[in-house]
Amino acid sequence: MDKKHIDFFANISGKENVFDDKAHLIAYSYDATREKYQPDAVVFPRNEQEVSKILKYCNENRIIITPRGAGSGFTGGALPAKGGIILALEKHMNKILEIDMENMVAVVQPGVINMDLQRAVEAKGLFYPPDPASQEYSTLGGNVSENAGGMRAAKYGITKDFVMALKVVIPNGEIIRAGKRTIKDVAGYNIAGIIIASEGTLGVVTEITLKLIAKPKISQTAMGVFPTVKDAMNAVFKTMAGGVTPVAMEFLDNLSIQAVEQKYKKGLPIDAGAILITDVDGNKQEDLDEQLSLISDVFKANGCVDFKIATTKEESNNLWFARRNVSQCITVYGSKKLNEDITVPRSKLPNLLDEISKIAKKYDVKVPCFGHTGDGNVHTNVMVDGNDPKQVEIGHKAIEEIFKATIALEGTLSGEHGIGLSKAPFMHLAFSNGEMELFRSIKKAFDPNNILNPAKMGL
Amino acid sequence: MDKKHIDFFANISGKENVFDDKAHLIAYSYDATREKYQPDAVVFPRNEQEVSKILKYCNENRIIITPRGAGSGFTGGALPAKGGIILALEKHMNKILEIDMENMVAVVQPGVINMDLQRAVEAKGLFYPPDPASQEYSTLGGNVSENAGGMRAAKYGITKDFVMALKVVIPNGEIIRAGKRTIKDVAGYNIAGIIIASEGTLGVVTEITLKLIAKPKISQTAMGVFPTVKDAMNAVFKTMAGGVTPVAMEFLDNLSIQAVEQKYKKGLPIDAGAILITDVDGNKQEDLDEQLSLISDVFKANGCVDFKIATTKEESNNLWFARRNVSQCITVYGSKKLNEDITVPRSKLPNLLDEISKIAKKYDVKVPCFGHTGDGNVHTNVMVDGNDPKQVEIGHKAIEEIFKATIALEGTLSGEHGIGLSKAPFMHLAFSNGEMELFRSIKKAFDPNNILNPAKMGL
Numbered sequence: 001m002d003k004k005h006i007d008f009f010a011n012i013s014g015k016e017n018v019f020d021d022k023a024h025l026i027a028y029s030y031d032a033t034r035e036k037y038q039p040d041a042v043v044f045p046r047n048e049q050e051v052s053k054i055l056k057y058c059n060e061n062r063i064i065i066t067p068r069g070a071g072s073g074f075t076g077g078a079l080p081a082k083g084g085i086i087l088a089l090e091k092h093m094n095k096i097l098e099i100d101m102e103n104m105v106a107v108v109q110p111g112v113i114n115m116d117l118q119r120a121v122e123a124k125g126l127f128y129p130p131d132p133a134s135q136e137y138s139t140l141g142g143n144v145s146e147n148a149g150g151m152r153a154a155k156y157g158i159t160k161d162f163v164m165a166l167k168v169v170i171p172n173g174e175i176i177r178a179g180k181r182t183i184k185d186v187a188g189y190n191i192a193g194i195i196i197a198s199e200g201t202l203g204v205v206t207e208i209t210l211k212l213i214a215k216p217k218i219s220q221t222a223m224g225v226f227p228t229v230k231d232a233m234n235a236v237f238k239t240m241a242g243g244v245t246p247v248a249m250e251f252l253d254n255l256s257i258q259a260v261e262q263k264y265k266k267g268l269p270i271d272a273g274a275i276l277i278t279d280v281d282g283n284k285q286e287d288l289d290e291q292l293s294l295i296s297d298v299f300k301a302n303g304c305v306d307f308k309i310a311t312t313k314e315e316s317n318n319l320w321f322a323r324r325n326v327s328q329c330i331t332v333y334g335s336k337k338l339n340e341d342i343t344v345p346r347s348k349l350p351n352l353l354d355e356i357s358k359i360a361k362k363y364d365v366k367v368p369c370f371g372h373t374g375d376g377n378v379h380t381n382v383m384v385d386g387n388d389p390k391q392v393e394i395g396h397k398a399i400e401e402i403f404k405a406t407i408a409l410e411g412t413l414s415g416e417h418g419i420g421l422s423k424a425p426f427m428h429l430a431f432s433n434g435e436m437e438l439f440r441s442i443k444k445a446f447d448p449n450n451i452l453n454p455a456k457m458g459l
Numbered sequence: 460m461d462k463k464h465i466d467f468f469a470n471i472s473g474k475e476n477v478f479d480d481k482a483h484l485i486a487y488s489y490d491a492t493r494e495k496y497q498p499d500a501v502v503f504p505r506n507e508q509e510v511s512k513i514l515k516y517c518n519e520n521r522i523i524i525t526p527r528g529a530g531s532g533f534t535g536g537a538l539p540a541k542g543g544i545i546l547a548l549e550k551h552m553n554k555i556l557e558i559d560m561e562n563m564v565a566v567v568q569p570g571v572i573n574m575d576l577q578r579a580v581e582a583k584g585l586f587y588p589p590d591p592a593s594q595e596y597s598t599l600g601g602n603v604s605e606n607a608g609g610m611r612a613a614k615y616g617i618t619k620d621f622v623m624a625l626k627v628v629i630p631n632g633e634i635i636r637a638g639k640r641t642i643k644d645v646a647g648y649n650i651a652g653i654i655i656a657s658e659g660t661l662g663v664v665t666e667i668t669l670k671l672i673a674k675p676k677i678s679q680t681a682m683g684v685f686p687t688v689k690d691a692m693n694a695v696f697k698t699m700a701g702g703v704t705p706v707a708m709e710f711l712d713n714l715s716i717q718a719v720e721q722k723y724k725k726g727l728p729i730d731a732g733a734i735l736i737t738d739v740d741g742n743k744q745e746d747l748d749e750q751l752s753l754i755s756d757v758f759k760a761n762g763c764v765d766f767k768i769a770t771t772k773e774e775s776n777n778l779w780f781a782r783r784n785v786s787q788c789i790t791v792y793g794s795k796k797l798n799e800d801i802t803v804p805r806s807k808l809p810n811l812l813d814e815i816s817k818i819a820k821k822y823d824v825k826v827p828c829f830g831h832t833g834d835g836n837v838h839t840n841v842m843v844d845g846n847d848p849k850q851v852e853i854g855h856k857a858i859e860e861i862f863k864a865t866i867a868l869e870g871t872l873s874g875e876h877g878i879g880l881s882k883a884p885f886m887h888l889a890f891s892n893g894e895m896e897l898f899r900s901i902k903k904a905f906d907p908n909n910i911l912n913p914a915k916m917g918l
Contacts, residue, residue: 102700102806147645158643160652161620174893181804183834184617184874186606186656187882187889188916189898193619193652197645214702241561243673345640347561375642415643423646430646434633438905439648445900457647 001040001085005063009043009085012053017044017092028086031071031078032134033422039066039080044091048167048175048206054087055204056173058451066453067200069111069139073146074339075420077199081455087204089141096120097207104212105164105181110141110205114148117210127215129156132416133327141205147197149416151248154240154374155281156213158416159196166192167207171447181209194442199418200453202446219247219281220288221316222295224304228273229253229357229369231303233349235276236373239298240346244291248279249374250323253353256368259329260322268322269306276304276373277323326370327379333366336386338395340423342406343377343415355405356380363398365391377415403429419457427458460499460544464522468502468544471512476503476551487545490530490537491593492881498525498539503550507626507634507665513546514663515632517910525912526659528570528598532605533798534879536658540914546663548600555579556666563671564623564640569600569664573607576669586674588615591875592786600664606656608875610707613699613833614740615672617875618655625651626666630906640668653901658877659912661905678706678740679747680775681754683763687732688712688816688828690762692808694735695832698757699805703750707738708833709782712812715827718788719781727781728765735832736782785829786838792825795845797854799882801865802836802874814864815839822857824850836874862888878916886917 001020010018019025020041029038045051058065064084071078080086094111099121106121106128114135118128131150132138138148144166149158165179168191178191195202226232229251236249252260253274261268269275276299280291296307310316331337344352353369360367360382371379380402384395403413403426413423413430427436436458443450443459460479469477478484479500488497504510517524523543530537539545553570558580565580565587573594577587590609591597597607603625608617624638627650637650654661685691688710695708711719712733720727728734735758739750755766769775790796803811812828815837819826830838839861843854862872862885872882872889886895895917902909902918 100804100806102696103804104700105804147649149643149645153642160649170893170897172893174891174897176894176897177891180802180871181869182802182836182871182874183612184608184802184831184836185871186608186875186877187872188878188886188894189661189901190606190619190653190656191894191897193655194649194901196652197649202648237561241563343639343641343643345559345562345564347559372643377641377643410640412639412641412644413646415641416645418645419647427647432633432636434629434631435635435647435650438629438633438635438650441904442648442653442901445904446897 005061006041008057009041009054013043013045013050017046028068028088031076032074033076033079035076035079035421037079037081039086040083042086042088044088046092048169051087051169051204051206052173052175055169055171058085059171059173059449062449062451064451064454067204069142070137072134072138073142073420074417075422077146077418077420077456079421081421090139093206099124103181106210106212108140108208108210110139110208112140114138114140114143121212122215125215126212128162128210128212130159130162140208144196144205144208145198145200146418149372149377151250151372153372154249155245155247162211163192163196163208164211165209166195166205168195168203168205170203171449171452176203179209197418199420199456201443201456201459202452216281217283218285218288219279220292221277221279221310221319222292223308223319224276224299225269225272225306226274226276227303227305229353230350232274232276233353233373235299235302235304236349237346238302239295240374242294242298244294246278246291246295246374247281250277250371251275251373252322252326252370253368255333255366256326256330256370257322259332259368260326262332263329264325266321275322277319323370330368330381330383333368334383334385336384336392338382338384338399340380340399340402341377341415341417342380342402342411342413343375344406344409344411346376348409348411349373349376352378352406352409352411356402359398359401359405363394365395365398367398400426421456424456424458464520465500467516468500468513472502472504472509476505487527487547490535491533492535492538494535494538494880496538496540498545499542501545501547503547505551507628510546510628510663510665511632511634514628514630517544518630518632518908521908521910523910523913526663528601529596531593531597532601532879533876534881536605536877536879536915538880540880549598552665558583562640565669565671567599567667567669569598569667571599573597573599573602580671581674584674585671587621587669587671589618589621599667603655603664603667604657604659605875605877608831608836610709610831612831613708614704614706621670622651622655622667623670624668625654625664627654627662627664629662630908630911635662638668656877658879658915660902660915660918661911675740676742677744677747678738679751680736680738680769680778681751682767682778683735683758684728684731684765685733685735686762686764688812689809691733691735692812692832694758694761694763695808696805697761698754699833701753701757703753705737705754705833706740709736709830710734710832711781711785711829712827714792714825715785715789715829716781718791718827719785721791722788723784725780734781736778782829789827789840789842792827793842793844795843795851797841797843797858799839799858799861800836800874800876801839801861801870801872802834803865803868803870805835807868807870808832808835811837811865811868811870815861818857818860818864822853824854824857859885880915883915883917
C-alpha cells in the first residue's frame, strides 16, 4: 500500500494503530473459514470519529475496507477478498458504554465480546439471550453484521430481535443514527433493519443499543432418545406446536452420536436414530415441571424410548456433553468438514433430514447432522478426505444438492452464518435475478464506489 | 388521466376494477387526516401479477402510484399528494391465505383487516398481538407499511416483531420474496426489514407472513389513581423495571379525565393528576395475582391513592371506559386536534410530560395527553379553535416545540403513525442532512423514477 495512505491512517489513529508489516498482514489474512486473503494494511481505529475519517478518505481514494471483529465468522465475512485495509474494531472499540436498568437496554461498542455483555447484564439480573456458539470470542459488531443466532433462538429470537438502535458510519464518512432506545419508532426508513445481516458491506457499526430482558430464575435440562431421526424431528415441531417453547432444543443424529462415543466413551446410545437435548427455563419449579411434562408426553408419543430429566447441574452438563463436543468429534468421518447451517420451517425438518440422507447415499459420503432444531436450523456436515480433491469435489456437489432440497422446502441457505464468500456461489439458487439486482442497488445506495467489503454475498 | 392509460389498466384488471369517475376520485381523495388530494384514477388489482404489470407500466410511463389499504392512516401515507393512480388493495387482495398451526405462522394478503386475522387465529388458540387503535378497520398491509403499534406493544412488540416474510412488488415490476417462514434467515439483505415502515414508498406489499404465538388463557384489568402525572409516569417505568411487563399500561392526564367525565359522568376522579389502566395476562390466576401484587406495590410506593382490580368482564370494561372514549371527548377543549404520537424511552416519560406542560402554559393552549405509557408512547393533543387561523398557527408552534423536547429526550417524532405528509416538515429536527441523503439514496435504489408515493417522509 502506498506510503502516503499509511501515513494518513497513522495521522488519524496514531502510528501504534496502523500496521503493514508481514506479521500483521498474515495474522489478519484468516478467519474461521481458514481461507487466506492478505490485506495491504491493518488499522485499529480508536473511536467513531476516526472510523468516519478513515471511511471518507478510503472512499475518496478508492481504498477497499474490510471491517473485522473477532474474525470468527464461518463464511469469510471478515476476509479482505480484494485486499485493501482491515479495519479491526476489537482492540479499542470494545467498551460496554452503558447498562440502562430503567429502560432495560445496553449500549455497547462493536468490539465487545458477546459473553462479556451476557455476564455484565446477568450480574444485574438482566438477560441478553443471543448465544452463538462463538459467544466466548465473537464480537457484538460481528453478531449484528451476521445477525447471529444461537441455541436460545427458538424461545428468545436472534440478534435482530434485540437490536434497538445502531450507529453506523457509511462510506462517505457520515455517521448515521438508526433507531432509538424506544420500543416504537417509525420515523424514517428502518436503517438498522437493513444494516443487520449486511455482513459489513453497507457501513461500519460503531455503537449498538440492545434490548435486555429479565433473567429467568431457573432452568432444567432433559434428553430423549429416538429410534429414528424422523421421530425426533416430529417430536420437535409437535412440542412447539403444543405450546411449549424450550430455550434450546438441540439434536444429534446417529452419525454424530457415534462420533462422540468413539472419542469419549460416555455410554451414549449408539444405535439411536437421534437424541434431543432440551433446556426449559422460567421463574418457578412448577413452570419447569409443566413444560417438562408436556415435552415428556410429546416425546413418548413420537417414539422416544428413553427420557431423562437432569436434577443437578452435573447431570445437566452430562446430558449436554455430546452436543457440546460433537463438532470436533465428527472429523472421524473425514479430515475436511463442509459445514452448512441450512434452516427450514420446523414442520419441514423430517423431510429435510430425509432428503439429506438420500443425498448422502447418492454421493456415498457421511453427512452427520446436529443443531438447533427448535428453530429448524440444522448444521449439516459433509465429511470428506481433505487430501483427495475428487472427494472434495463430490462433497461440494452433495452440498449443492442439499441447498436445492432446502430451498425446495421453503428453507434458507443460511440460518446464522451468513453468505460471505463461502456461500456466494449458491445465491442464485435462492434468489431471482431481480432480487440480486435489488441487493446490488441497495449496496450502491450506501456504497457507490464499492469500497466496503466487496465481493461478498454474491453481489 | 390519458384514456390509453385507463384502457391499459382496464385491460389488466378488468373494466370493473378501474375508475376515473368523479365519485371514485373524491372517495379516494381522503384518509384519516381529512386532508384532500385527488387522484387521477383508482385501480383495484385482483392479484400480485396484476400489481406487477401495473407497476411496470407506471414506471415506464412515469405514472405516479399511491398504494392504499383502508386509508385509516393519521399522517397521509395513503393520500395521492402528486396525483396519479390509487392502487387500492382492500377490495380483492384481502384473503387470509393460510394459518399454519405447525409453524405458528399466518400468510395473508395486504388487504386483510387486522381484527379479522386476530379473530381467525384466536379461534385456533393462537394470538396475533399487534392491536393498533384502528384494528377494526385498518389493513395488515397498512400496518406493515406504517409499522403499526398498539396497546400491547410493551409486552409483545409491534408489527415488525411479527413479520417473518413479505412479498413485495418494486417499481420495475419485479416480485421480491423477502424473508422466510423460519426464525433464522440471514441470506441476502433484510429487504423485509426496510419495507416495514417505508410507508408505501419502496414497494407494494402483496403477501405477508406473520409470526403467531400461543394465546394467553386469561387477563385481568387494574386501575390506579395518581395525584400528579409525574407520579404516574414514575410508577410506569418502575413497574417495568421491577420485572412485570403488563400487556397494556395506558394513561390519561387530568385534562383527559375531565373531558371524559364532562361528557359521560362516570364518577371519574376529576382532581387526579393522572390515572393508569393496566392489563396483565398469563395462563394461570396465580401468575396474574403475582403481577397485580407487584403493580399494586409499585403504584402505592409512587403515590397511587386508589387502586382497583377488576374481577369481572364488566368491571374491566368500566375501568377501560375512559381510555376507550377519551379521543372523541377532548374536543371540549377546541374543535381542532393537533394530534401527535411522540415516544421517548420509558424512563424519560416524567420529563416529557413536564416539558409538555411548560409548553402548554407558554402558548396558553390545552394539551390533553393520554396513551401507551408502557412503551413511552404518548398521544399528545394540542387543542385549538379550528376556525381561528391564529390559534391554529400557535398550535403548530407548540407542536414544533414538543417535537424538539421529545428529540432532546432521545425520543422519536412518531411511535406508530409514521411521517407521511403531516410530519414531513419536522424530519429535519430528527435527522441530519447525511441521514436524509441516505434515505433518498435508498428510495432511489428501489424507485429510481420516483413513481411510488412521492413527496412523503420529507424525501
